[in-house]
Amino acid sequence: MPRQNSRRQFLAQVGAAGAGTMLPTSRLVAAFGEATKSKSRVVVARDEALTKGRLSEHRDLITKLLDAAMQRLTNAPDAVGAWRQLFDPGDRVGIKVNTLGLYTQPAVVDAIVNGLKQAGVPAEKIIIWDRFDVELARAGFKLNKSSQGVQCRGTDAEQVGSGYERQIESSGRIGSCFSRIATRQIDVLISVPVLKDHNLAGASLGMKNFYGAIHNPNKYHDHNCDPYIVDVVSHRYIRDKWRLTVCDATRAQYNAGPGRHPGFAWSFGGLIVGTDYVAADAVAADLLDTQRKVKGLKALADDGRPAKHISTAAARGLGEADLGKIDRIEV
Amino acid sequence: MDDLSNLFCQPTRRDLMRWGVACGAAGALCHIDIQHAFPQDVAGGLDLAGPRLKGVVRHPAMFWEKLDENRVKCVLCPRECQVADVERGYCGVRENQVGEYQTLVYGALCSANVDPIEKKPLFHYQPGTTAFSIATAGCNIECKFCQNWQISQFRPEQVESIPVDPERLIAACKARQSPTIAYTYSEPVIFYEYMHDTAALAREHGIGSVMISNGYIQEEPLRRLCRHLTGVKIDFKAFTERFYAESCAGELKPVLKTLEVLKDIGIWLELVVLIVPTLNDSPDEIRRMGEWVIEHLGPDVPMHFTRFHPTYRVTNLPRTPVSTLERCRQIALDAGVHYVYAGNVAMHPSENTYCHNCQHELIRRLGFRVRFNRITDGKCPNCGTNIPGVWSQEQALAFKPRT
Ligand SMILES: [Zn+2]
Numbered sequence: 001m002p003r004q005n006s007r008r009q010f011l012a013q014v015g016a017a018g019a020g021t022m023l024p025t026s027r028l029v030a031a032f033g034e035a036t037k038s039k040s041r042v043v044v045a046r047d048e049a050l051t052k053g054r055l056s057e058h059r060d061l062i063t064k065l066l067d068a069a070m071q072r073l074t075n076a077p078d079a080v081g082a083w084r085q086l087f088d089p090g091d092r093v094g095i096k097v098n099t100l101g102l103y104t105q106p107a108v109v110d111a112i113v114n115g116l117k118q119a120g121v122p123a124e125k126i127i128i129w130d131r132f133d134v135e136l137a138r139a140g141f142k143l144n145k146s147s148q149g150v151q152c153r154g155t156d157a158e159q160v161g162s163g164y165e166r167q168i169e170s171s172g173r174i175g176s177c178f179s180r181i182a183t184r185q186i187d188v189l190i191s192v193p194v195l196k197d198h199n200l201a202g203a204s205l206g207m208k209n210f211y212g213a214i215h216n217p218n219k220y221h222d223h224n225c226d227p228y229i230v231d232v233v234s235h236r237y238i239r240d241k242w243r244l245t246v247c248d249a250t251r252a253q254y255n256a257g258p259g260r261h262p263g264f265a266w267s268f269g270g271l272i273v274g275t276d277y278v279a280a281d282a283v284a285a286d287l288l289d290t291q292r293k294v295k296g297l298k299a300l301a302d303d304g305r306p307a308k309h310i311s312t313a314a315a316r317g318l319g320e321a322d323l324g325k326i327d328r329i330e331v
Numbered sequence: 332m333d334d335l336s337n338l339f340c341q342p343t344r345r346d347l348m349r350w351g352v353a354c355g356a357a358g359a360l361c362h363i364d365i366q367h368a369f370p371q372d373v374a375g376g377l378d379l380a381g382p383r384l385k386g387v388v389r390h391p392a393m394f395w396e397k398l399d400e401n402r403v404k405c406v407l408c409p410r411e412c413q414v415a416d417v418e419r420g421y422c423g424v425r426e427n428q429v430g431e432y433q434t435l436v437y438g439a440l441c442s443a444n445v446d447p448i449e450k451k452p453l454f455h456y457q458p459g460t461t462a463f464s465i466a467t468a469g470c471n472i473e474c475k476f477c478q479n480w481q482i483s484q485f486r487p488e489q490v491e492s493i494p495v496d497p498e499r500l501i502a503a504c505k506a507r508q509s510p511t512i513a514y515t516y517s518e519p520v521i522f523y524e525y526m527h528d529t530a531a532l533a534r535e536h537g538i539g540s541v542m543i544s545n546g547y548i549q550e551e552p553l554r555r556l557c558r559h560l561t562g563v564k565i566d567f568k569a570f571t572e573r574f575y576a577e578s579c580a581g582e583l584k585p586v587l588k589t590l591e592v593l594k595d596i597g598i599w600l601e602l603v604v605l606i607v608p609t610l611n612d613s614p615d616e617i618r619r620m621g622e623w624v625i626e627h628l629g630p631d632v633p634m635h636f637t638r639f640h641p642t643y644r645v646t647n648l649p650r651t652p653v654s655t656l657e658r659c660r661q662i663a664l665d666a667g668v669h670y671v672y673a674g675n676v677a678m679h680p681s682e683n684t685y686c687h688n689c690q691h692e693l694i695r696r697l698g699f700r701v702r703f704n705r706i707t708d709g710k711c712p713n714c715g716t717n718i719p720g721v722w723s724q725e726q727a728l729a730f731k732p733r734t
Contacts, residue, residue, distance in 0.1 A: 100417055100418075101416065101417045132488075156385070156488065158385075164489065168480075168643065168644060170644065175473075175475070175643075175644045198415075199400075199402060199413070199415040199418075200415070215485060215486065215489055216423065216484060216485070216486070218418075218419045218420065218421055218422070218423040218486070219421060219423075219473055219484075219580070221412070221421065255400075256400040256401070256415075256416075257415070258415060258416075258417065258418070259401060259415055259416025259417040259418070259427075259429075260416075261400065261401070261416070
């Protein structure tokens with residue numbers, strides 16, 4: 001498979017150039033996908049039809065939309081090629097959804113699973129996860145702790161080896177126990193947040209989503225969750241495994257998050273997809289601010305809750321936060 | 332995990348219903364069938380067999396205000412967390428559900444032991460008696476040297492607990508003939524509602540209540556609580572804002588305020604200072620702390636300087652040298668504090684109590700054991716000086732806030 005050879009050669013080259021320092025996987029992949037470009041690419045894929053009705057009625061459309069976004073993201077000639085650029089059949093993939101408050105739509109996750117299968121990842125090696133079984137179930141995910149099919153479970157599913165590590169991990173200012181799903185049960189992460197406002201962090205997006213991977217997120221809400229969010233995703237358990245963000249913007253919320261607040265519901269009908277997870281969050285936050293402006297609300301930064309963690313992540317070299325330097329593609 | 336299973340009789344119907352609510356409704360987090368969790372295995376009318384649960388207990392929280400968009404502001408502790416719907420406060424045990432603030436740990440005990448009161452440590456509170464000591468998960472600060480971090484720094488659904496309502500706790504306490512309930516180990520301020528209700532009921536049953544706390548609490552809840560308590564121990568972490576900020580994720584100022592309020596209330600109070608080498612052990616800092624205690628609390632509030640052991644997130648520092656504790660003790664004595672102890676140092680003479688007037692040895696301790704106690708009617712038998720403290724259960728239960 002020339003695809004894999006070229007990718008591995010590239011990884012090897014970067015590894016050599018990096019003199020032993022570990023670059024975030026997402027950047028490696030982004031660089032590989034866009035070998036001739038320096039810009040981080042983020043695809044905003046939207047379909048008017050998705051803004052109406054129930055999402056479960058639009059499963060095929062969501063799959064098509066995501067596949068199209070993946071093609072644009074990777075420049076691959078077809079969807080299979082796009083998914084294969086990012087995922088190998090041997091990968092154990094964790095899909096980190098967000099089921100606290102306004103939750104990730106199962107139909108979006110189905111489309112991701114479909115893509116992974118196209119890349120040859122066996123269903124049994126895919127885990128859809130968040131903190132709690134009960135929250136996953138409430139969001140409409142079908143729990144599966146058997147050895148067959150796509151796995152779906154919370155970190156609290158200790159009877160199947162989940163739970164938190166007992167060892168405290170330090171990363172920057174945080175000291176946390178990580179979910180064993182992230183540390184032991186998967187090699188690759190896909191972050192699938194919801195495009196939504198957050199009363200402290202400004203926006204709850206791809207990076208903030210990994211507060212659900214540690215045991216003590218409540219300790220890290222000061223200063224708009226900054227730099228704590230970046231400290232969490234900088235840890236090797238996240239940073240080295242993270243390959244893709246698919247931000248679920250089918251049913252978004254532009255204010256009063258992260259809890260559900262129908263008064264601020266926003267059927268955007270789209271997905272925000274990127275391998276540079278800082279860039280993906282920057283674009284998503286920009287969409288959020290644009291919508292707030294349309295609705296006559298203050299920008300997040302002017303409302304006392306700037307999404308500072310996005311620029312902090314960029315300053316630490318995790319990705320691109322400058323919208324002017326991001327290759328933003330609308331599909 | 333402590334010896335929980337032997338301490339309590341069968342759960343009451345109310346205990347089970349509370350957990351049932353947790354299991355069946357929003358936020359249901361436990362997975363053990365309640366019917367099987369507490370089999371009818373009662374030995375001697377006391378013991379309780381069966382697995383413990385990981386879950387939450389939902390109970391209305393006290394001391395919070397409604398904000399817009401279903402947000403709430405907690406005014407229990409100085410953090411004043413503003414908490415959005417579905418989110419929790421810093422402590423991890425108080426949660427906003429659609430604009431209503433709830434405690435998740437009402438009676439969810441993760442620790443319960445019958446300890447010598449000296450272990451709290453309270454040295455001037457009924458020496459030689461026991462305290463029925465309990466805790467739930469959670470804390471409102473984060474000391475990087477926390478000795479109990481496996482419960483204080485976790486959320487209730489992450490630690491094993493058993494549900495015990497105030498009535499059952501008091502029954503267990505009576506069965507063990509403990510005159511006192513100690514709210515301790517993690518941080519009792521975060522299980523305020525349970526502590527408040529239990530302490531109030533305990534008094535009616537002739538049982539005292541002591542809070543072993545970091546002092547991170549607002550004035551109004553503290554005053555209301557002290558109507559029911561009979562003693563308080565405060566962990567005085569250091570005398571610099573820097574230490575509180577960098578080592579505890581907290582602030583010194585609110586703790587000083589708490590100490591002044593406790594002095595005003597007039598409840599029995601002892602202070603513990605865990606001395607961490609290089610971080611809070613400078614002679615100047617201890618001197619200023621001692622002087623502050625004298626000025627604001629008076630000479631009769633005992634101080635305990637205790638020994639640090641490397642743990643949790645501070646593993647790169649050595650145990651506190653005994654000589655450092657001796658130095659701290661001397662500085663506080665020189666500042667005018669009457670009763671100063673060195674703690675976590677077994678067999679050290681500074682564990683004993685000496686009359687501040689005539690230096691007569693009043694109480695000799697061996698670790699947490701009392702070898703003898705010569706205090707008679709609250710007085711030194713040698714010179715007749717009144718020795719500050721709570722020397723009987725009658726005296727404990729007679730306490731009423733001065734203000
Ligand atoms: Zn005397």
